[in-house]
Amino acid sequence: MYTYNDFDDAFVRERVAQFRAQVDRRIDGSLTEDEFKPLRLMNGLYLQLHAYMLRVAIPYGTLNSAQMRQLAMIADKWDKGYGHFTTRQNIQFNWPKLADVPDMLDALADVGMHAIQTSGNTIRNVTADHFAGAAADEIEDPRPVAELIRQWSTDHPEFQFLPRKFKIAVTGSPNDRAVTRAHDIGLRMVRNDAGAPGFEVLVGGGLGRTPMIAEVINGFLPRADLLPYLEAIVSVYNLLGRRDNKYKARIKITVSETGIDEFRAHVDDIFQHLRGEFTGLDQQMLAEIEQSFAAPTFRKAAVDKYDNARAEGPAFRSWSDTNLALHRAPDYAIVTVSLKAHGATPGDATSDQMRVLADLAERFGHDELRISHEQNVILPHVHKSDLPEVYATLRDHGLATANIGLISDIIACPGMDYCALATARSIPIAQEIATRFDELKLEHDIGALKIKISGCINACGHHHVGHIGILGLDRAGVENYQVTLGGDGTETAQIGERAGPGFPADEIVPAIERLILAYLGLRQHPDETFLETYRRLGLAPFKAALYPEKEAAHAA
Amino acid sequence: MSRRPFTPKVVTANALLEGDAVWLTEDDRWTRDMREAELITDEAVADDRLLFAIAQPDVVVGAYLVDAESGDQGPGPSHFREAFRTRGPSNYAHGKQVGE
Ligand code: SF4
Numbered sequence: 001m002y003t004y005n006d007f008d009d010a011f012v013r014e015r016v017a018q019f020r021a022q023v024d025r026r027i028d029g030s031l032t033e034d035e036f037k038p039l040r041l042m043n044g045l046y047l048q049l050h051a052y053m054l055r056v057a058i059p060y061g062t063l064n065s066a067q068m069r070q071l072a073m074i075a076d077k078w079d080k081g082y083g084h085f086t087t088r089q090n091i092q093f094n095w096p097k098l099a100d101v102p103d104m105l106d107a108l109a110d111v112g113m114h115a116i117q118t119s120g121n122t123i124r125n126v127t128a129d130h131f132a133g134a135a136a137d138e139i140e141d142p143r144p145v146a147e148l149i150r151q152w153s154t155d156h157p158e159f160q161f162l163p164r165k166f167k168i169a170v171t172g173s174p175n176d177r178a179v180t181r182a183h184d185i186g187l188r189m190v191r192n193d194a195g196a197p198g199f200e201v202l203v204g205g206g207l208g209r210t211p212m213i214a215e216v217i218n219g220f221l222p223r224a225d226l227l228p229y230l231e232a233i234v235s236v237y238n239l240l241g242r243r244d245n246k247y248k249a250r251i252k253i254t255v256s257e258t259g260i261d262e263f264r265a266h267v268d269d270i271f272q273h274l275r276g277e278f279t280g281l282d283q284q285m286l287a288e289i290e291q292s293f294a295a296p297t298f299r300k301a302a303v304d305k306y307d308n309a310r311a312e313g314p315a316f317r318s319w320s321d322t323n324l325a326l327h328r329a330p331d332y333a334i335v336t337v338s339l340k341a342h343g344a345t346p347g348d349a350t351s352d353q354m355r356v357l358a359d360l361a362e363r364f365g366h367d368e369l370r371i372s373h374e375q376n377v378i379l380p381h382v383h384k385s386d387l388p389e390v391y392a393t394l395r396d397h398g399l400a401t402a403n404i405g406l407i408s409d410i411i412a413c414p415g416m417d418y419c420a421l422a423t424a425r426s427i428p429i430a431q432e433i434a435t436r437f438d439e440l441k442l443e444h445d446i447g448a449l450k451i452k453i454s455g456c457i458n459a460c461g462h463h464h465v466g467h468i469g470i471l472g473l474d475r476a477g478v479e480n481y482q483v484t485l486g487g488d489g490t491e492t493a494q495i496g497e498r499a500g501p502g503f504p505a506d507e508i509v510p511a512i513e514r515l516i517l518a519y520l521g522l523r524q525h526p527d528e529t530f531l532e533t534y535r536r537l538g539l540a541p542f543k544a545a546l547y548p549e550k551e552a553a554h555a556a
Numbered sequence: 557m558s559r560r561p562f563t564p565k566v567v568t569a570n571a572l573l574e575g576d577a578v579w580l581t582e583d584d585r586w587t588r589d590m591r592e593a594e595l596i597t598d599e600a601v602a603d604d605r606l607l608f609a610i611a612q613p614d615v616v617v618g619a620y621l622v623d624a625e626s627g628d629q630g631p632g633p634s635h636f637r638e639a640f641r642t643r644g645p646s647n648y649a650h651g652k653q654v655g656e
Contacts (some may be wrong), residue, residue, distance in 0.1 A: 027572070027573070027614075028573075029614035032613050033613050033617050033618070042600075047570055047575055047617060047618065048575070049577070049640060049641055050575070050576055050577065050641070050644055050645065050650075050651045050652075051574065051576055051651075052575040080648075080650055094645075095650070096572055097573060097575070098572065098573050098574075098575065099573060136638040286558070345647045347649075348647075374609070416636075416637060416640060416644035417646055417647055418645060422637075425640075425646060427645075427646065427647045428646050428647065431647065475637075476634070477634075477635055478636070479636060484592075555641075
């Protein structure tokens with residue numbers, strides 16, 4: 001994977017030293033909070049309900065074992081022994097003390113990590129397919145391009161004060177696991193008719209208050225044109241984007257108010273001019289970056305240990321059915337480690353679990369780990385013969401829950417348990433749904449289902465693109481949960497439809513249960529997923545299940 | 557013209573160093589226990605106390621006035637968000653609920 005060169009290292013160290021001085025000046029009173037706030041946000045430090053929170057970027061979700069161990073060390077030394085992995089492939093520490101943060105940042109720099117541009121109106125951490133470099137369906141590993149974008153956007157002088165934050169996602173697969181259509185810019189690798197690799201460029205997607213699915217601004221952008229084209233898009237946005245109204249400042253509003261055709265024309269103008277200014281240095285850089293992402297040498301060995309373990313152990317079989325994905329090397333598998341044990345906080349890992357994952361990556365996984373936007377951890381390259389041992393180790397540490405892609409594999413943002421912007425809690429709802437369906441023993445029967453929960457309209461929990469989305473609101477001083485149905489974050493992206501009035505906290509889980517039981521009765525066969533059934537039948541039968549008393553009133 | 561009656565309030569903020577919730581007491585201290593807070597029933601006093609709080613940027617961050625109710629043991633929260641601030645998160649025994 002990419003390791004910092006001297007320039008990267010010096011840059012990050014200098015930023016830590018600057019921030020250390022700023023923290024000192026804040027503590028001795030020479031900086032006011034108004035002066036300090038933008039500085040701490042630039043370094044990923046937020047103030048939440050109960051404490052500060054440090055958000056650390058995990059570029060394109062890739063970590064090695066040394067980095068994972070360092071995160072565990074930081075969690076133990078300066079936090080409460082755990083970390084929270086987020087939908088943007090970041091990790092958040094929920095309990096740092098202000099005076100300790102510079103030391104935490106230095107410890108991160110020791111392993112080539114930082115918290116820069118995890119906040120503010122800048123280009124944020126670039127996210128990527130969490131199966132990048134491993135997936136069988138991939139055209140190319142998208143991470144070299146993601147790294148190129150990271151280098152281009154980090155501290156880019158023109159783009160430190162954009163109208164609003166800016167998020168880019170990249171995927172190298174036709175199956176979109178990176179939610180590219182819900183990003184300010186989404187990049188999907190494609191090949192043109194001649195077989196040359198390039199990108200389909202999507203622009204103006206986003207969730208939040210005004211959810212929108214991105215539109216195609218360019219159906220085929222040659223690979224070499226990527227940076228000048230991105231720079232053209234961000235420049236047009238920087239000029240046209242609204243700064244008068246925070247709620248209208250994201251590029252999705254700019255694109256929809258300008259119209260995609262006119263927006264594209266502006267971009268093309270600037271692009272023609274910029275293309276000449278990029279003299280190929282970016283392509284040289286890309287070629288160098290690509291070398292550090294060279295695929296590991298995959299081992300050839302018998303896989304009968306795996307076949308035997310499957311034949312003999314139902315628990316192992318169930319786990320391997322659910323948590324493994326197809327690897328591009330035939331004897332390998334991609335392992336998704338669930339951070340969603342029934343009743344646990346989605347996305348949380350203890351420092352012990354982090355160390356176990358680091359050890360497994362080192363022993364069995366070519367030293368690679370990934371964090372998914374679905375808040376799980378991935379061992380991207382495991383030889384099938386090692387899977388029984390990997391499974392046994394995971395099981396000993398509460399990491400072998402066989403639920404990937406199922407009803408208890410819920411995305412939940414921190415909500416009002418931590419987040420200062422929240423209007424209601426998300427975590428307890430996720431915990432209750434997972435626990436309830438575990439009791440019912442229906443999870444595997446229900447099959448593929450994505451529930452996503454946000455604790456406010458900002459939609460960090462991606463509720464709009466959940467097959468079932470839940471949005472926590474404050475209705476007259478009481479927590480209230482609104483349900484959306486039929487959302488989809490993949491290549492067939494769609495914004496979910498609001499089902500009707502919200503439910504109080506003690507009624508939301510029974511409502512979800514009614515909804516699921518209705519689906520089980522409505523599906524044509526066990527392989528018809530919730531989303532397929534919803535697309536076939538529409539909202540009405542599901543609405544009837546959610547609001548039975550209304551139905552009864554109609555019938556009366 | 558009658559004005560809306562003033563609902564009782566407390567001054568609250570986050571501590572600068574730890575970041576946790578604190579409340580202003582009658583004797584000008586910052587307490588971690590909301591029940592020790594000063595319950596303010598007069599609007600002019602409330603404004604005055606808030607200014608006093610804002611003038612301490614080296615001790616607290618983001619001071620604000622918020623509705624509170626009087627209880628047997630002192631002021632208590634009237635909104636769930638403020639109730640969470642007196643306890644800590646609901647997913648772990650962390651924060652004020654375990655005396656941290
Ligand atoms: S969706 Fe709202 S509550 Fe949840 S993390 Fe984002 S801002 Fe906070």
